[in-house]
Amino acid sequence: MLSARTWSVVAGKGEGLVATIARAQARDTIVIEGMVREGNVTVDKPLVLIGRPGAGIDGERKGEVLTVTSGDVVVQGLVIRGTRISNLDDNAGIKVKEARRIALLNNRLEGCFFAIYLSGVSDARVEGNTIVGENLREEQMGNGIHLWKCKEVRVLRNTVERHRDGIYFEFVTDSRIEGNLSRGNMRYGLHFMFSHRDAYADNHFEDNGAGVAVMFSHHIDMQRNRFIRNRGGSAYGLLLKEINDGEIRDNVFTDNTTALLVDGCNRIKAMGNTFLLNGWALRLYANSMTCTFEANVFQGNTFDMSTNGELLLNTIVGNYWDRYTGYDLDRDGRGDVPYRPLGFFALLVERVPFAMVFSRSLFVALLDRAERIIPTLSPEAMRDDRPLMRRPHG
Amino acid sequence: MTKVYKYTLVDLARNRFVLAFAVLMLVLAEGLFRIEGDAMKAMLSLVQVTLALVPLVTLVFTIVYSYDTQEFTQLLAVQPIRRSAILAGRLAAIATAVLMALAFGLGLPLLVHLPGMVSLLLFAANALLVLVFVALGTLLALTQRDKARGVGIGLVTWFLFVLVYDALLMALMFALSDRPIEPWVVPLAALNPIDLARIAVMLRVDLAAMMGYSGAVYQRFFGSAQGILLALGLMVLWAAWPALVAFRVFRRKDL
Numbered sequence: 001m002l003s004a005r006t007w008s009v010v011a012g013k014g015e016g017l018v019a020t021i022a023r024a025q026a027r028d029t030i031v032i033e034g035m036v037r038e039g040n041v042t043v044d045k046p047l048v049l050i051g052r053p054g055a056g057i058d059g060e061r062k063g064e065v066l067t068v069t070s071g072d073v074v075v076q077g078l079v080i081r082g083t084r085i086s087n088l089d090d091n092a093g094i095k096v097k098e099a100r101r102i103a104l105l106n107n108r109l110e111g112c113f114f115a116i117y118l119s120g121v122s123d124a125r126v127e128g129n130t131i132v133g134e135n136l137r138e139e140q141m142g143n144g145i146h147l148w149k150c151k152e153v154r155v156l157r158n159t160v161e162r163h164r165d166g167i168y169f170e171f172v173t174d175s176r177i178e179g180n181l182s183r184g185n186m187r188y189g190l191h192f193m194f195s196h197r198d199a200y201a202d203n204h205f206e207d208n209g210a211g212v213a214v215m216f217s218h219h220i221d222m223q224r225n226r227f228i229r230n231r232g233g234s235a236y237g238l239l240l241k242e243i244n245d246g247e248i249r250d251n252v253f254t255d256n257t258t259a260l261l262v263d264g265c266n267r268i269k270a271m272g273n274t275f276l277l278n279g280w281a282l283r284l285y286a287n288s289m290t291c292t293f294e295a296n297v298f299q300g301n302t303f304d305m306s307t308n309g310e311l312l313l314n315t316i317v318g319n320y321w322d323r324y325t326g327y328d329l330d331r332d333g334r335g336d337v338p339y340r341p342l343g344f345f346a347l348l349v350e351r352v353p354f355a356m357v358f359s360r361s362l363f364v365a366l367l368d369r370a371e372r373i374i375p376t377l378s379p380e381a382m383r384d385d386r387p388l389m390r391r392p393h394g
Numbered sequence: 395m396t397k398v399y400k401y402t403l404v405d406l407a408r409n410r411f412v413l414a415f416a417v418l419m420l421v422l423a424e425g426l427f428r429i430e431g432d433a434m435k436a437m438l439s440l441v442q443v444t445l446a447l448v449p450l451v452t453l454v455f456t457i458v459y460s461y462d463t464q465e466f467t468q469l470l471a472v473q474p475i476r477r478s479a480i481l482a483g484r485l486a487a488i489a490t491a492v493l494m495a496l497a498f499g500l501g502l503p504l505l506v507h508l509p510g511m512v513s514l515l516l517f518a519a520n521a522l523l524v525l526v527f528v529a530l531g532t533l534l535a536l537t538q539r540d541k542a543r544g545v546g547i548g549l550v551t552w553f554l555f556v557l558v559y560d561a562l563l564m565a566l567m568f569a570l571s572d573r574p575i576e577p578w579v580v581p582l583a584a585l586n587p588i589d590l591a592r593i594a595v596m597l598r599v600d601l602a603a604m605m606g607y608s609g610a611v612y613q614r615f616f617g618s619a620q621g622i623l624l625a626l627g628l629m630v631l632w633a634a635w636p637a638l639v640a641f642r643v644f645r646r647k648d649l
Contacts, residue, residue, distance in 0.1 A: 231605040257606040277434070279603025300434050302603035322435055352567065354576050356607055357583055359596050360438075362446055363560040391431075 004028050011036045017057065021047065032057070032078065039082065040064055046072035051079070056108070058082040064091045065112070071100040081110040085140055092117035092142070096124070104129060114142030115163065120149050127156040133163035138186045143168040147175075155180060165191040166208065173197055183207050189230070192217060200225055205237075211256060213239040220246035229255045236261045237278065243268060253278055259301070262288050271295050272392075279303065282341075286311040294318050297391055298341070302359065305341040305382070306350050312381040316341070320388040328389045339387040342378040344371035398470065398483025399490075402463075406491040409459070415451050415492070419444075419499025427507040437508050441516060441595055444500060445588055448520045449527045450552050452492050456531025457548045459488060461541040468649050481532075481644045485637060489528045493521055515598050515622065519591035522626060525633035526587045533640040536647060555588045580612060584625070587632040594625035 004027045009017050011034030018038055029048040032055040039062030056079025059065035063084050080093040093112035096102050102124040109115040115131040131144045144160030149171040157179040160166040166182030169192035177200045182189040189205035190212045199221040205212050211230030227237035237256035241263045248270040253259035259278040268291040275281035281301040286309030298304045299322045326335035344367045348355050358364045430436035470480050504513035538544035583589040615621040
């Protein structure tokens with residue numbers, strides 16, 4: 001059996017990267033030094049590409065920078081830049097097509113159109129990459145990490161900034177997304193559709209144009225993520241649309257216009273989440289069914305909840321609401337009178353948005369209090385029968 | 395004017411009402427911060443309480459004090475001092491006294507428990523409210539001979555501003571909800587100084603929710619610091635006009 005060779009490519013010397021890849025055998029390693037100026041580099045055999053400190057590939061805006069079409073490829077420690085902006089080709093810094101067992105580790109992608117683009121890939125690991133786009137217009141910037149029809153991918157501890165969508169998934173199943181930081185992206189920090197059985201944990205989404213939107217997927221598990229400062233008319237900390245069987249647990253939502261929007265979802269369990277200082281903490285549309293909201297913390301929000309209809313087929317129980325003023329005579333830590341999270345004012349603003357001007361007016365406060373005691377406008381079922389007296393965890 | 399200011403202030407320093415107000419505010423603010431574990435939540439309760447209480451106390455105190463010192467004012471008027479100097483000194487002294495009470499009772503707890511932009515804004519809004527209602531109270535006391543009547547009108551004025559005005563405005567908003575009344579709501583609210591103070595604070599406190607407002611009319615007003623500055627600026631106007639009218643009335647008044 002032939003033993004694997006190690007090739008060395010030094011920028012500006014020798015025959016260059018493309019030629020070296022052509023001569024290399026499967027399972028060889030190529031070590032790159034300095035900035036190699038070659039675009040449209042294709043890796044079509046199982047190779048390991050490793051960059052020495054400061055090494056990288058500059059595609060000089062010819063098209064794609066690095067295209068991987070073979071399985072068992074590792075790309076590690078490279079600086080990648082210089083894609084051509086084109087909405088016809090979706091050029092990417094690193095594009096992987098129809099391959100298995102891929103690892104993209106600790107690379108730095110600067111100002112790429114799409115940065116990392118996986119299409120038809122399974123069993124891949126995208127870890128520790130730093131991806132920084134340019135603040136161009138939305139149509140001139142692609143996504144940071146873009147996955148299309150992939151499965152069993154792990155996206156771990158990456159940083160994505162200033163792209164269109166930070167992390168974008170479509171038809172991606174059985175994957176894990178952990179410890180990523182996605183902030184300052186033009187559209188969504190995380191955006192996925194038709195992506196089932198995926199787990200998202202310990203990610204941090206901050207200051208993205210429209211927050212996080214996830215749609216048309218089932219069996220989603222989201223834990224300990226942070227959704228921070230996503231503000232604007234249609235910006236959401238987390239927008240769930242047509243999501244079935246999801247678990248949203250121990251996440252923190254701070255300072256968003258709308259922290260959590262639940263639209264047409266079934267069997268969602270939202271537990272142990274913290275909603276802090278948001279405009280609307282929870283917008284629960286009436287087309288959602290059998291969702292459970294339990295042991296969440298609602299604190300300092302302008303509105304705890306709002307809805308758009310009379311119907312409520314969901315369970316809201318045992319949460320902590322900082323506006324709750326009831327008592328606990330039997331000392332079991334649960335209030336003895338129900339809490340109605342839907343105030344008069346929330347209903348009013350839902351109908352007349354500019355009534356926002358009256359926020360925190362004494363008159364509104366009185367009406368709000370009256371509505372909570374004797375509900376006439378809010379749906380009867382919209383209440384927490386066993387609200388927590390004290391804030392749990394932390 | 396400085397002499398009048400000085401002597402009135404010395405007199406006010408011994409006034410139990412001012413002292414009681416300072417202590418009440420301190421107990422209230424300190425108590426809220428201590429009972430609520432969360433400083434931000436205490437602050438939100440304070441917004442509601444102070445925006446109602448500060449105008450009430452300021453207004454009633456100014457009116458009562460004006461009547462109580464009527465003889466002193468008459469005494470001053472026979473001296474070779476210009477009447478505008480007398481009134482200016484008195485206005486400034488009353489405002490200074492109440493502001494000092496406010497700084498002690500509200501400013502101090504805010505500074506200790508929640509130093510920052512929101513606290514500063516709440517204090518500024520309340521301070522401007524003090525100016526507005528000192529001016530209004532003085533004007534009321536000058537135009538009404540009878541003390542009971544003066545205080546009564548003062549209470550009605552306060553009640554109007556703090557509750558009735560918003561109720562009427564919202565009723566109007568609903569009655570005309572199928573017409574394009576949106577551009578009129580904020581200007582109408584600006585006719586009420588308490589609403590102005592509230593809006594200035596709210597534009598900061600409810601910023602996240604404000605950004606969700608998608609209408610075109612108040613987009614800029616709601617999302618920026620300009621709105622806050624505008625609201626506070628209008629409050630200065632609100633303090634200026636009753637004061638100016640009071641000067642006119644006082645100059646011609648038969649004491």
